[in-house]
Amino acid sequence: DPLTTPDFNDQVEKEVIKGNDKLTDDQKQKIKDNIKKANPEMELTDGDITVDDDGTTTVNTKDGSKKTLTPDQTIKRYDLGDPLTTPDFNDQVEKEVIKGNDKLTDDQKQKIKDNIKKANPGMELTDGDITVDDDGTTTVNTKDGSKKTLTPDQTIKRYDLGDPLFDPEFNDQIDKEVVKGDGDLTNNQKQAVKDNIKKANPKLNLSDDQITVDKDGKATVKLDGNVTKTLTPDQTIKRYEKGEPLENTGDADNFNKNIDKVPVEGQDKLTDKQKEEVKDSIKKANQNSPIKDIDVKDDGRTIVTFDDGTQVELTPEETIKRFEKGEPLTSPEFNSNIDKVLVKGEGKLTDDQKQAVRENIKKANPDLNLIDDKITVGDDGKATVDLGGNVIKNLIPDQTIKRYDVGDPLISPEFNDNIDKVPVKDGDKLTDDQKQKVKDNIKKANPKLELTDDDITVDDDGTTTVNTKDGSKKTLTPDQTTNRYNLVDPLINTGNADSFIKNIDKVPIEGQRDLTEQEKERIKQNIKDANPNSPIKNIDVKDDGRTIVTLDDGTQIELTPDQTVNRYEKGEPLENTGDADNFNKNIDKVPVEGQDKLTDKQKEEVKENIKKANQNSPIKDIDVKDDGRTIVTFDDGTQTELTPDQTVNRYEKGEPLENTGDADSFNKNIDKVPVEGQDKLTDKQKDEVKENIKRANQNSPIKDIDVKDDGRTIVTFDDGTQTELTPDQTVNRYEKGEPLTTPDFNDQVEKEVIKGNDKLTDDQKQKIKDNIKKANPGMELTDGDIIVDDDGTTTVNTKDGSKKTLTPDQTIKRYDLSDPLFYDDTAKDRSANDDKNSDRENNSNTDNDSSKDSNSDKANNSDNHEDQSNNKNAQSINGVKDERDATISSKNDMNVKTNNKQSLLPQTGNQTSSLQTLGLAVLSLLTLSFFKKKKQD
Structure with missing residues (x-):
């Protein structure tokens, strides 16, 4: 029997034919040539091909099969002057925004022309090629004689002032319904068009009644605010004819x-x-x-x-x-994607390596119950697997082994680079302790590799190289080993886990049994549904429901069984408290003007919003009252109630409302302003509320913030949408004596200077306590109220029960001997340094021992003679001032001499030594002054 040979290519070049005349012999010959050109291996001759006058072509192949091509597959007819759409024309042009229904102005028409030229740069269109009518209908005549017509919906976007509720971003790029021939659309096809429009515009909550589809595919969509959108048949359907080439494009x-x-x-x-x-x-x-x-x-x-x-x-x-029976063939169930065995060099595989290949094959195919005798591994790594039933599977060496030479970097297949990250302050080099933590984290994540510290090299920026026992090498980037943070961040940034939502739908589990795989998958899906924007890398659900979620940055979050499953016993209402337990009340609100009763349409919108927010809930009935109060009944008979505030958003004419828009991404979790008693907020407190809102929403396009006397706040955005914060969200009212975070605490304390990275001494901790008490004299703090950790982190417990934590950067300033001694910190520091330099220079020509004795005498005399001590202190202060003034001019002279010396001699280590001596002198003078002052007090 003749049949269509599977090798025949019917995608032939089409011959262009003018008009509807019969084909000439030359045109028929060109069709034959096109067919032979498309099928070179079939060795067709002109005698094998018959072309009829209309282009229908029959091909008889060497194997006796026959192929028929329709005229649509062999020729393309046209008439001179026929408008045709050039395939290169782009009709997705930018739309010009037009207010009202007036005729287009010349400027607006010109902008439409510019938009069309901009969308089709390769067509070299001129203004003369484009005609724009008063309503926006546009005709484009291209260079090849084709014509393209664009509807007003494709060129302009009309609007009226006060058109509320209309989302101007209607999406007309919908899926096209495939329609055979030129007949009218069936009801099913019309419904499919409606479904495609709704699918492309989920936020508009369109109903079938809002969409009218004509028999030719034209669709009209009625949007809120008397806005109408029209889609042409070309936008909604795709027609085709029988006989069109199967592999169209x-x-x-x-x-x-x-x-x-x-x-x-x-x-x-x-x-x-x-x-x-x-x-x-x-x-x-x-x-x-x-x-x-x-x-x-x-x-x-x-x-x-x-x-x-x-x-x-x-x-x-x-x-x-x-x-045929007895022939070996490839089992469709066999998994050839196996772990590869690392083989050093080009030698033959050892028996151990061959066995490792066998183990990898068995591991990848646990359901086949393979045994070693059924797996043959050659010296080069080629493996043959006897699957039984005369079924054989061959694996080439590239599938079973990976060869390497010593020194070749390669990735160990067992290496786990998903390690815990070490928090490091942004911009700092890693300390030795931090590098050791990186090494420990890598060893912890790869216990089977038996890594030692010597196998791991950590650079100053966190880049880490791991050399494994098998000679492979793994490099981890700083992003994989460290978590950088800024001073404004918490000291240990918890990463992506910060924004993770644990409040997920719970899976009902009968009894105390282990979870099934299907139930575990439901938990995973519930976690993903609750965290659509979280970068989740892995979810591990244990048999009891305990779940570990790993995020892309390596941070992890754990959910307890109580957070993931809802266990119940037979006889209890399903899911214990009922289906209402997992109901999501956070639904879209329906805007309602004024205080009128809800219309039937608005009630339907409330129902749709509830269903949309609870797609997996077994809802049996929804009863929406006239004021918006709603009762939802579930399949198990349980119910839940939504208040009007949860279902509708009432507004007055002229008020912007929360239909959608910028308000969606607003963060209401702001710092609260403490307000004593029940008084109205002061202007200062209102400004603090505004600042807290702006700080929590730095990227929100906020236009206005209106803070009421009781703390209720209305935030208006650039797009006119609004959001409201209750007093509980903006202020924290308290009565005198109630514990709260005191607003008066001053954390701008004097910083204690600490040399190096050692732990703080008891004396240094005491100085930090003194600095905090000094900065907060009105709070009557005692040493017992202040706890200073070894690194400078400090916790302050105030009298009203509030707690304040200061970071090390707020309490101490670390330095090394090679660092400059903070000349730029305060005028006090500069003055002190000048005094110390003055003392050092004036004392350089005197005997150090006599200086020490003199200081000692002064200290002893101050214990016994307060008056004399006071006089001496005054003289000392004046003397230091005079000496400092005198030293300034002498220092200028010394600077000149020093510069001259440096121009002749290379710099030595004396400068560092001088700084060390200077530092010791500074500390000695500060300590002496401190004790004298304390004694006087």
Whole structure:
């Protein structure tokens, strides 16, 4: 029997024919040439091809098969002057915004022309090629004589002032319904168009009643605010004719024909199960293709139809593999994606390495129950697996082993780079302790690799190189080993876990049994649903419901069984407190003008919003009252109630309202302003509320903030939407004596200077306490109220029960001897340094011992003679001032001399030594002054 050879290519070049005349002999010959050109391996001759006068062509191949091509496949007819759409024209132009329904002005028409030229730069259009009518209808005449018409909906966007509730971002890029021929659309096809429009515009909550689809595919959408949107048939449907080339163009272009073949014994017709396997193979190989239908014939030939109406054909050789009993074939269940064994150099595999290959094959195919005797591994790594039933699987060396030479960097297949991160202050080099923590984290994450500290090298920026026992090398970037933070961040940044939502839907579990795999998957899905924007890397659900969530930055969050599952016993209402337990009350609110009763339409909108927010809830009935109060009844008889504030948003004419918009992303979790008693807020307190809102919403386009006397606050955004904060969200009222975070605490304390990175001494901790008490004299703090940690972190417990934590950066300032001694900190520091330099220079020509004795005498005399001490102190202060003044001029002279010396001699280490001596002198003078002052007090 003649049949269509699977190798014939019917995608031939089309011959262009003017008018409807019969084809000439020359035109018929060109068609023959085109067919032979498209099928060079078939060795066709002109005698094998018959071309009729209308272009219908019959091809008789060498194997006796016959192929018929329709005129649409061989020729393309046209008439002179026929407008046709050039395939290169882009009609997705920017729309000009037009107020009201007036005729377009010349300027507006020019902007439309500019938009069209901008969208089609390669077409070299001029203003003369484009005609814009008063309503926005536009005709474009291209250089090749084709004509394109754009509707007003494609060129302009009209609006009226006060059009509320209308989302101007209507999406007209909808899926097109495939319609065969030129007939009227069926009711099913019209409904499909409606569904496509609703699918493309989920936020508009469109109903079928708002969409009218004509028999030709034209669709009219009535939006709120008397706004109408019209879609042309070209935007809603795609027509095709029988006989159009199967591999038209379009979605079929990216189709992957390289699919897994289904084994079929003998020459029998495919069973329904085998046809399903073919379909599954096609879908698996084309997961992102918009496949609408797959038709598998009895012999394995398959037609795949896509959403845009294009098709592709697969031959039996591409979909199935026929075999006879006793023939070896590839088992469709065998997994050849196995772990590779590392082999050093090019030598033969050892017995241990061959055994490792066997183990990897068995590990990758646990369901096949393979034994070592059924797996043969060659010296080069080639493996043969006897699957039974004369089925053999061969693996090449590249699939079983990975060769390397010593020094070759390669990645150990077992290395786990998902390690805990070490917090490091932004910009700092890692300390030795931090580098050691990185090493410990790597060893902890890879216990089987038996790594030592010597195997791991950590650079100053956190880049880490790991050399494993098998000679492989792994490099981790700083982002994988450290978590950098700024001073404004918490000292240990918890990372992506900060924004993780633990309040997920719970999975009902009967009794105290272990969770099934299906129940674990439901928990995973519930976590993902509650955290759509979280960068989740892995979710590990334990048998009892305990769940570990790992995020992309390596941080983790743990959920207890009580947070993931809801256990119940038989006889209890389903899910204990009922289906209402998992109900989501955070629904979109329906805007309602004034205080009128809700209309039936508004009640329906409330119902739709509830269903949309609770798609998986078994809702039986929704009763919306006239004021918006709503009772939801579930399948198990339980109920939940929503207040009017939860379902509707009442507004007065002229008020912007929260339909959608900028208010959506507003963060209400702001710092609260403490307010004593029940008084009205002062202007200062209102300003503090405003500042707190702005600080918590730095990226929000806030236009205005209106703070009421009681703390209630209305925030208006640039797009006119609003959000309201209750007094409980903005202020913290308290009575005198109540514990709260005191607003009067001053954390701008004097910093204690600490040398190096050592732990703080008791004396240094005491000085920090003194600095805090000094900065907060009115708070009557005692040493017992202040706790100073070894690193300078300080906790202050005030009399009213509030607590304040100061970071090390707020209490201390660390330095090394090579650092400058903070000349730029305060005028006090500069003055002190000048005094110390003056003392040092004036004393350089005197005997150090006599200086010490003199200081000692002064200290002793001050104990016994306060008056004399006071006089001496006054003289000392005046003397130091005089000496400092005198020293300034002498220092200038010394600077000149020093500069001259440096121009002649290389710099030595004396400068560092001088700084050390200077530092000791500074500290000595400060200590002496401190004790004298304390004694006087």
